[in-house]
Each structure stands twice: as C-alpha cells, then as structure tokens.
Amino acid sequence: MSEILAEYYRHLFNGSPFAIIGTDGQGVIVSWNRSAEGIFHSEPSRMLGRHLAEIVPPEQRSLFHAALEQAVTSKQPADFEIEQSNKQGQKQILAGVITPIIDDQDQILGLATWISDITRRKNLEIKLAQTEKIASLGTLASGVAHHFNNIMGGVATFVDFALNSDNPQASRRALQMTAEAANRVAEITQSLLTFAEKDARQFDLSDLTEVLLTFSHLVERPLAEKNIKLELHMQGVPIFEVPGSRMHQVLGNLLDNAEHALPRGGTVAIDLQRQDEQLVLRFSDNGFGIEPKDLPHIFEPFYTTRGVSGGGDQTCAGLGLSVVHGVVRELGGNIDVASRLGKGTTFTIRFCLPQKS
Structure with missing residues (x-):
C-alpha cells in the first residue's frame, strides 16, 4: 500500500502544471518537478543542491530575497513575480508563492515554492486594456466635439456681434468673451494632453x-x-x-x-x-x-x-x-x-x- 501511495504522490508531484520546488530549511533545493524543468530549462541533476535564489535572474534577486525573508520571518506564504527569457529569447513572466513547511513544534522544516507561467494572462490583460482604451475613444471624441461646438458657437456669435456693432464698449465686451472662450479651449486641450500622455x-x-x-x-x-x-x-x-x-x-x-x-x-x-x-x-x-x-x-x-x-x-x-x-x-x-x-x-x-x- 505504501508503494502505491508513494507512486501516486510522485505522479501528483510531476504531473502538476505548476513548477514545484522543495528546499530544506536553508533554502537548498531538494526536489524539482517536471514543470520546473520545463519553465527553467534545467534538469533536476543540475538544480538539486543549489540555492533557491539561483532560479532568479541576478538583477531581480533583491525582490525575491525580500519575499523569501517574508515567508521565513512570518511563517506565512509570500508572493513574488519575476521575469526571464524563454528558449526563443522572448520575455516570460512568472508568478509564484513561497510556502514554509512547519513541523509540530512550529519550526520551519523547509520551503515549498509553487511557480506558474502567467505570460499569456499578462498579454491578454494588456490587449484588454488596449481594447477598453479604443472603446473609450468614441466617448472622448464625442465629448471633445460637444464642448468645442458649444464654445466655438459662442465665439462665432461674439465675433459677429463685434463686427456689426457700432458700440465700442459692447464690441470690446464681445471680444473679451471671445478671448475667454479661447482660453477654455486651451484648458481643455491641456487637460486632454495630460489625460493622454506622460x-x-x-x-x-x-x-x-x-x-x-x-x-x-x-x-x-x-x-x-x-x-x-x-x-x-x-x-x-x-x-x-x-x-x-x-x-x-x-x-x-x-x-x-x-x-x-x-x-x-x-x-x-x-x-x-x-x-x-x-x-x-x-x-x-x-x-x-x-x-x-x-x-x-x-x-x-x-x-x-x-x-x-x-x-x-x-x-x-x-x-x-x-x-x-x-x-x-x-x-x-x-x-x-x-x-x-x-x-x-x-x-x-x-x-x-x-x-x-
């Protein structure tokens, strides 16, 4: 029965779609499943005995060490996200969680790290955001036209009045209102620039x-x-x-x-x-x-x-x-x-x- 159970757990471990990496209490890798082999392009024989932090590109290790420290200190799972290049040289985004393995005396026996490739999800999120941005352009264009038409309609009225009035004071007031309308157009334009770009x-x-x-x-x-x-x-x-x-x-x-x-x-x-x-x-x-x-x-x-x-x-x-x-x-x-x-x-x-x- 114990052999059947061991075989079951072995298949469960290697059949997981998530990379599962087990370490001892010092962070040294002691187990490395098939998904980890696929994600990190490394066989178990190359990774067993190495420190967990070595799976992370050097420039991102400070953030990973922070998650590792948080998991060990709090004895609670800690999330992290890293980037690496796949075999084709394309960016790959990985999300993971480091979970402490605690014994009955509340001591850390080791760490279990679960990692998944979320590149496709991230790309879909970007595409969705772009789609929403395109959809909002209709509202944006409609709003611009609405406000500009109102303002420019007033400008045309003020200018026409100024051109046809014999009263200098009234003409001056009409030109002042035209200038105010032009300032409102400038303010809207500046707000649009701020809204649209850094x-x-x-x-x-x-x-x-x-x-x-x-x-x-x-x-x-x-x-x-x-x-x-x-x-x-x-x-x-x-x-x-x-x-x-x-x-x-x-x-x-x-x-x-x-x-x-x-x-x-x-x-x-x-x-x-x-x-x-x-x-x-x-x-x-x-x-x-x-x-x-x-x-x-x-x-x-x-x-x-x-x-x-x-x-x-x-x-x-x-x-x-x-x-x-x-x-x-x-x-x-x-x-x-x-x-x-x-x-x-x-x-x-x-x-x-x-x-x-």
Whole structure:
C-alpha cells in the first residue's frame, strides 16, 4: 500500500502544471518537478543542491530575497513575480508563492515554492486594456466635439456681434468673451494632453508629506474665504517621493471637485497614513455627495454632473477626475471613491511602498 501511495504522490508531484520546488530549511533545493524543468530549462541533476535564489535572474534577486525573508520571518506564504527569457529569447513572466513547511513544534522544516507561467494572462490583460482604451475613444471624441461646438458657437456669435456693432464698449465686451472662450479651449486641450500622455515634468521628485504641506498652505486662506475649513492629518508616514507638479495637479482637481460639493461651506480633510506596506491618502469633503448612478462613471473622460452635459456651467469639461485617475495610475497607485448623498465624498489613493533590499 505504501508503494502505491508513494507512486501516486510522485505522479501528483510531476504531473502538476505548476513548477514545484522543495528546499530544506536553508533554502537548498531538494526536489524539482517536471514543470520546473520545463519553465527553467534545467534538469533536476543540475538544480538539486543549489540555492533557491539561483532560479532568479541576478538583477531581480533583491525582490525575491525580500519575499523569501517574508515567508521565513512570518511563517506565512509570500508572493513574488519575476521575469526571464524563454528558449526563443522572448520575455516570460512568472508568478509564484513561497510556502514554509512547519513541523509540530512550529519550526520551519523547509520551503515549498509553487511557480506558474502567467505570460499569456499578462498579454491578454494588456490587449484588454488596449481594447477598453479604443472603446473609450468614441466617448472622448464625442465629448471633445460637444464642448468645442458649444464654445466655438459662442465665439462665432461674439465675433459677429463685434463686427456689426457700432458700440465700442459692447464690441470690446464681445471680444473679451471671445478671448475667454479661447482660453477654455486651451484648458481643455491641456487637460486632454495630460489625460493622454506622460509629462516630462513628472520627474521633479518631492516627498509626499512636503507636497501636502505646501498645497495646504497655498489653499488654506482661499478656502477660508469660502467658509471651507481645511484639515490635514499625517501620522507615521515614511518618506515617499512623487513628482511634485503632478501631485499638485491631482490635489487641485480633487479640491475643485470638493469645492463644487460645498457651495455653502464645510470641511475638506486630507489624511495620509501608512497601512502595512501601503501609503494611503484620503481626500474627503462633507458636501452633498455623488449620486449612486454617477459613481461608476466618475473617472470617465468628459463625464460630468456640472458642465454642459450635466446641466451646469459650460466651463466644466469633465476632465478633472479623469486626469486624477490617469496621473495616479501613471505614478503606480490606484484610486477609488466612496460617497453618500448628504454626507460627503472620499477619494482614496493607495501607493505601494518600495520593498527594502
């Protein structure tokens, strides 16, 4: 019976689609299944007795060592992701998990590392993102045409009035309104550029806490004149560098959104804190909130509840939160929003802290 069971486990081990690599307590490889042989192009005879870290390209070993250390220290599974070249010289993306093997005395006997080739999945994700981007171009083009038609229609009216008016003051006012319309076109164009591509000025790196302090000092007095109180909270925050001008743009657009929600005054709160291996920035207001039907679309370009398409004034192009979303993603973070009608809105931005080598 024991021989049948051993044969069963041998087939289970070698038949797994995942690379399974077993090591002793010091990380020395003691088992190497058939999938590991295929993924790493190495037979067991070449790998047994070598250290686990040798499966990783040298330039990526610091991140792998961090996952290895985390697994050993916490006695919990630790994930990692690495890249290598396959036999054809093409990039191969591998995802794995290092799992400590613990005995009854809570001591580590060894490590079991499971690795899968996720290259195809990653490529599909990229293609999906490209498809979604192409699909959004229709909305983007429609929004551009809508706003430009509104603005240029006004320009034509102002110019026609100025050309046919005998009143110098009225003509001057019409030309001033034409200039204002041209400025709105320039603002929309600049927002489109920011939304669509990275800006070379992003490399003016500053500590995020300094960016928040500077931003708060700049806007505190103007907000007070509108009866809006600004609160800034930061606690246990490590140094985290971000492109200063880009982060100011994010904060400015979020503040613009908050001000719109506080026509009679209120509170804007900015909270920055560390949560595990993330830096979490919350930007909140206690304004009138966002309709549930609008929340899924809040980061879409030209989606607005206060511009021309939203029944408000035509100066709002609906690009502010799209720009925020684009910049945060560009900086390696993510953003989400929560809102309750009559209670307020909170935008939460999360950045992963760099792992120590």
